[in-house]
Amino acid sequence: MSLLTAAVRRRGAGALAWHLGALAVLAVVLYPVVWTIGASFKPSADIIGAPELFPGDPVTDNYTRLTEGIADIPISTFFMNSAYIAVGSVIGVVLSCSLTAYAFAKVRFAGRNAMFAVMIGTLLLPYHVLIIPQYVLFQKLELINTFTPLLIGKYLATDAFFVFLMVQFMRGLPRELDEAARLDGCGHLRIYWSIVMPLCRPALITSAIFTFINAWNDFMGPLLYLNEPDNYTVSMGLKMFIDQDAVADYGGMIAMSLVALLPVLAFFTAFQRYLIDGMATSGLKG
Amino acid sequence: MTHIQTSPGVSPPAGDRSVNKRNGPTGQAPPAGTTRPGRRENLAGYLFMSPWIAGFLFLIAGPMVFSLYLSFTEYNLFDAPRWIGLRNFTDMFADPRWRQSVKVTSWYVLIGTPVKLAAALAVAMLLAQKRWGQSFYRAAFYAPSLIGASVSAAIVWRALFSDGAVVDRTQKLFGVETGGWIGDPEMIIYALIALTVWQFGAPMVIFLAGLKQVPRELYEAAEVDGAGPWRRFFHITLPMISPVLFFNVLLETIHSFQIFGSAYILSNATCGPADATLVYTCYLYEQGFVNSRMGFASAMGWLLLVAVGLVTAVLFWSQKRWVHYEEGGR
Numbered sequence: 001m002s003l004l005t006a007a008v009r010r011r012g013a014g015a016l017a018w019h020l021g022a023l024a025v026l027a028v029v030l031y032p033v034v035w036t037i038g039a040s041f042k043p044s045a046d047i048i049g050a051p052e053l054f055p056g057d058p059v060t061d062n063y064t065r066l067t068e069g070i071a072d073i074p075i076s077t078f079f080m081n082s083a084y085i086a087v088g089s090v091i092g093v094v095l096s097c098s099l100t101a102y103a104f105a106k107v108r109f110a111g112r113n114a115m116f117a118v119m120i121g122t123l124l125l126p127y128h129v130l131i132i133p134q135y136v137l138f139q140k141l142e143l144i145n146t147f148t149p150l151l152i153g154k155y156l157a158t159d160a161f162f163v164f165l166m167v168q169f170m171r172g173l174p175r176e177l178d179e180a181a182r183l184d185g186c187g188h189l190r191i192y193w194s195i196v197m198p199l200c201r202p203a204l205i206t207s208a209i210f211t212f213i214n215a216w217n218d219f220m221g222p223l224l225y226l227n228e229p230d231n232y233t234v235s236m237g238l239k240m241f242i243d244q245d246a247v248a249d250y251g252g253m254i255a256m257s258l259v260a261l262l263p264v265l266a267f268f269t270a271f272q273r274y275l276i277d278g279m280a281t282s283g284l285k286g
Numbered sequence: 287m288t289h290i291q292t293s294p295g296v297s298p299p300a301g302d303r304s305v306n307k308r309n310g311p312t313g314q315a316p317p318a319g320t321t322r323p324g325r326r327e328n329l330a331g332y333l334f335m336s337p338w339i340a341g342f343l344f345l346i347a348g349p350m351v352f353s354l355y356l357s358f359t360e361y362n363l364f365d366a367p368r369w370i371g372l373r374n375f376t377d378m379f380a381d382p383r384w385r386q387s388v389k390v391t392s393w394y395v396l397i398g399t400p401v402k403l404a405a406a407l408a409v410a411m412l413l414a415q416k417r418w419g420q421s422f423y424r425a426a427f428y429a430p431s432l433i434g435a436s437v438s439a440a441i442v443w444r445a446l447f448s449d450g451a452v453v454d455r456t457q458k459l460f461g462v463e464t465g466g467w468i469g470d471p472e473m474i475i476y477a478l479i480a481l482t483v484w485q486f487g488a489p490m491v492i493f494l495a496g497l498k499q500v501p502r503e504l505y506e507a508a509e510v511d512g513a514g515p516w517r518r519f520f521h522i523t524l525p526m527i528s529p530v531l532f533f534n535v536l537l538e539t540i541h542s543f544q545i546f547g548s549a550y551i552l553s554n555a556t557c558g559p560a561d562a563t564l565v566y567t568c569y570l571y572e573q574g575f576v577n578s579r580m581g582f583a584s585a586m587g588w589l590l591l592v593a594v595g596l597v598t599a600v601l602f603w604s605q606k607r608w609v610h611y612e613e614g615g616r
Contacts, residue, residue, distance in 0.1 A: 015417060022412055022423055029427060029484070035452065036442050048451045096337040109331025110324070119338065122346055126544050126594050128567050129587035132356060132580050133349035139363065156341025163338070188330045217436040219547035224575065235547075238437040242554060250445060257438035268432055272425045279428075279488055280495035 040258050044251030062255035070240050073229050075256070078237035083263075085150055085233060086215040092154030093162055093211045094204055100157040101166030102192045106178060116167075123160040135224060149225045150218070154211070162207040165282055169203035170196060206278030209271050213264050234260045357585035362578040374585035384586075386561050387569040390475065394565060395542040398479040403534055406486040410493035411523075424491065431487030439481065440551035444468055447477040471562040474553065478563055481548050489534040496530035497523070528609045536601050543594055546571065566590060 039047045041058035069075055103109065104116055138149040157163055173196065181191050197204070219235045226232055229240065238260060241253050268275065332339070357374055359367035378384045409427055413420060433439050447453050449466030457464060467473035504522050513521065524531070546567040549557065557564040557572070566586070574583030 018412075018415060018417055019419075022417075025409060025412070026423065026426055029430060032439075032442055032446060032484070033429070033433075035446065039445065047445060048448060051455065096341075099334045100338040103331045103334035107327060107331040107334060109328040109335075112331060115335065118342070122342070124540055124594065124598055125346070126540070126587070126590050128544060128546075128570055129353055129584075129591040130346065130349045131570075132574055132584045132587060133352040134345065135575075136352070136356075136363065136580065137344075137349065153341060153345050155337065156345060157338035158341040158345050188334065192334070213432055217433070219435075219437055219551070220571075235437045238441060239551070239555070242441070242551070253441055254445065257441045260438045261433050261436065264432055264436070265429075268425075268429060272428070273421075276424060276428055276491050279491045282492070 036254060036258055040251070040255040042251065044249055047250040047254060062251035063259075065249075065252045066255055066259065070237055070256075071229065073232070073237075075237060075259075077230060078232055078234045081147075081231060082216055082233040082235075085147055085218075086212045086263075088147070088151050089154040089215040090208045090211050092151060093157075093159055094208055096155050096157035097159060097162040097207060098166055098197060098200065098204065099192070100163050101170055102188070102196055104163070104167045105170035106191070106196065107188060119160050119163060122158070123164065131220075131224065138225065144225055145227050145231060146225075147231070150215075150221045154215075159207075159211070161282075162211070165207060165278065166200060166203045168281065169200055173199055202274055203278065205271060205274045209267055209275050210278070212267060216264055353584040353587055356581050357588050359581040361580040361584075363580055367581065370581070374582045375589075377582065378585060378589070383561060383564065383569060387564045387566045390562070390564050391543065391545075391566040393475060394479060394482075394545065395539060398482045399535070399538050399542050401479065402483045402486050403489055403531075403538060405483055406489035406534070407493050407531075409486065410490045410497055413490075413494055414497040424494070427490060428487035431485040434481060434485035435547060437547065437551050440548045443477060443481050443548075443552055444554070447474075447480075468552070469559055471558065471560040474558050474562045478545075478549055478552055481552065482542070482545070489538060492530050492534055493527065496527040500526040525610045529611055532601070532605050532609045536598065539597060539601070540594055543590065543597075 035053060038052075038054040040062055041060065042050055042055040042062075043059050044062070046055070066075055070078075100119075104112060104119075134149070135144075138144055143149055153159070177195055177199075178191050181195055186194075217235065218233070219239075222233045222236045223239070226236060229236075232240065238253070238256060241249070241256055356367060358369060358371055360370050360373075361367040413423055413427070417423075430439075445451060447467040449469060451466065454464065454466045464470060464473055467477040500523065504526070505518055508518050508522055544567060545565055549563045549565045549568055550571075553559075553563045557568040567590075570583050570586045570590070573579045573586065
């Protein structure tokens, strides 16, 4: 009896130590996020020097200042542009990458293996070898300062990582399903749309969320291709904030930074299961 | 329903498909679904692939060829490219700022990647123990990875690491006086590395998935044999997760070479005091888009490609020595 309780107590102590350790590491990791939330309610002058994490006397000026916009542009403009690009990217990636993945996973066509190798190769290709010629191309096509250069690649399945993720997933689906559908006289388009796509929902959702978040956070693309403030995304709006303030309005900047992260954090809390599982499988089957 | 390539309406029932136009086995009926009429299957494949094929030709292969050409020219986007042979490359090696960018990037990759992976592995091992609330911890540790690459994170980092801010004050508690890392050419690179290490979530999740596949019996057997925690780590854990370790090393190294946004914003679009965060891509951007030296920037892009290719090749070559796949494993 006492031996049993001792064992239980020892296990309880181990669990407690584990949780304390994990929470201590977590505190360090999440400190910047918590600090940002606290700082966004501090008066601008106190943000750098104030020792406390949360202000004793919270103020909301930093947020009210945001309603005035940045350099006469309401911040809703930046949000609308980012949302347009992010949602447009999601639609493009889900459609084009799944079509490509279907061909790799389910259609036996000549040259499939060679193309698959090339596709995997593009996964390792540094984007920076392409930016100059792509810029020249879009400049000749007079597409600078439009959203097209930021979106077109998404509709042409150039995000090899998502194609790869979907291929892996589709290969895992039972063969019997599409064989049965073929016996019933279904063509590829029908099998793709009515059988494979619904079953691939986890892979599609993972790709969609990653795409949304990457597009939302993207900085280099908008920096290269957008040069009218009316077309700026949230990232570029934040950059303007830095540019226009010689003295650095830290309060406004921190508040805006936090607001800019909200869609990402919202998406993450809603879908983190899919995201994390998707990430985990990408490494395992590689 | 629109019928494209393999419209079911016109194809004969599966059983009648014994005589194939080209490569099907004649004589006996092929098992349905495994052997299809080759031409129709090819057509279907290429139609499904057409977005990728177009994207590959117009956005990847074509631009690569074009940038290779540009790298031997002087080109400012307005006048026609002028062929100058290898001058961009010789100029590059003679350029102290280019050498600085190589130095900064190498330092960033060499310090940042191992530290990030070590942090990822350490936290993954902590989370690999079955405990209550595990999915909460997993999500919370992953969160910084999502926001780390954003402009917001870089702005917060500036605030945390500037003179008189949190990091500076904490150092003073230990009697170290540096006066903020952001303005210090010696230290700002470590602020950038810290920002990278902070985003250890993605490799952590991959490590975690790998750790879960290590059979528990191995540890039990080792414990019976009297192996301590370090021996168990080096002789069981590391070899067993070496495939995911390889995957993480490869991916993180390649990504590190390409860092741009956080270095650019952290240094307030200046690439750092005394070029201290002049990472390779920052210099490429500056040369190409600020100084309009498109040829020079293309040459830089190609050298980056060669460098990444070499590192990838070395990693793949080295994996024979340290990566144990299940079949040949211990």
